[in-house]
Amino acid sequence: MTEISAKKVKVSALCELCHARKAVMKRPKNLQKLCKDCFYKVFETEIHNTIVDAKLFSPGDKVAIGASGGKDSTVLASVLKTLNERYDYGLILVLLSIDEGIKGYRDDSLATVKRNQVQYEMPLEIISYRDLYNWTMDEIVSCAGIRSSCTYCGVLRRQALDRGAAKLGINHVVTGHNADDMAETVLMNLLRGDTARLEKSCAIITQSAGSPIKRSKPFKYTYQKEIVLYAHYKKLDYFSTECTYAPEAFRGTARELLKSLESIRPSCIMDIIYSGEHLVLAPKKKKITTSYKTNKKKTHTENEVNADGSVSLGRKKQFEDGNRCEKCGYLSSNRICKACMLLAGLEMNRAKVSIDNNTAVDGAAVLTRTLEQLSF
């Protein structure tokens, strides 16, 4: 099928960059028709430019690639390896995977990551929910139901990635979020009226309060279609099965809407990101927090929302002071970290279901499970 039948190829079917080879794809961004080689070149160069423009890396940085075995993270690992060598970034790249404990999904995708480890010659670290929280997603879902699975999984994964990176002595995690994902998030926040999230949803580098680890998205401007094509043409080894616990309905609908819009106007994905980036929301009313019982001169603490959406410098300072979760001891901006809060709720639930008169103490779930496994 790739035999070069030069006579047959019409001029209009040629690559619009090299004018020599037959075009194989049409770029959604600008409708340009490109041949395979020019596509690779353009695809990689655009990502390089994004990295350079956003100053994502410095020489000698150790960077963890959040690797799920899916198309986005597999292409990310491949492209970063290529660019690191081509442009001498001087990066030390590591694959970091999270094992949520989802049978029939994550076990298979982790097998892909393990192959990637060999293919890309990168060390691999796998952090499992079981080791970290003593819960697997399968257990959480059987306890809390399928509807809230993404909420739990999201919070737990965020911390798991942080902890995995910290364990490796890394303070930068790159993820395979692409332009479609970003446009989808902008759209969702818009539809929900979630203005606080809307403002920061287009940031290429994010850092959540209470986390010393920054995250970035080198694929911010990269279309999903091109990622899939790149993986396909380069015959990259990736895993594609939907998570057993389907995504939340609202996100799914937003995604379909976006795909339908894209089929009519492919540039709309880039346009939504552009709009998101340039969106300036009316400044929030300054919150005046009156702290009681303190002297009157210090009663006003002004919390202004910064351009990147982060709030309250006070919090950050608190974090720098090394505020830690009282339960697990991990860095947190609150007394109890979000993961511990969710898990505490779960454990209470589990205790109620299975053992009477057992107040929810730390490790109730662990105890329950140990008891379950006992046999006489």
Place this chain on the structure above:
Amino acid sequence: MGFKVKVEFLGGLDVISNKVREHSLKVPLEEGEATVKDLIELITKSIIADPKDIPVFIEDDTVRPGILVLINDTDWELEGMEEYVLESGDVFTFTSTLHGG
């Protein structure tokens, strides 16, 4: 009568065809008469295992947005999309881009 083409379901799309990724499909029309439109209809009739899954593949009489179509490894947008005239031995690749990466 008729001729054969190859149909591939990738990116997780094989869920609609009993997890079979590659199919050899006999087109019961003369070469030169059948277009991708006919192929889509044929796929819904003979490859998709459960009729309930047809909307996973089709929307408004064409391939659902979010499914990438390649004809002999070339973007179908360069080949006339639904109007492309099938030739014997053609390979049609349908890749879902809809799930997470």
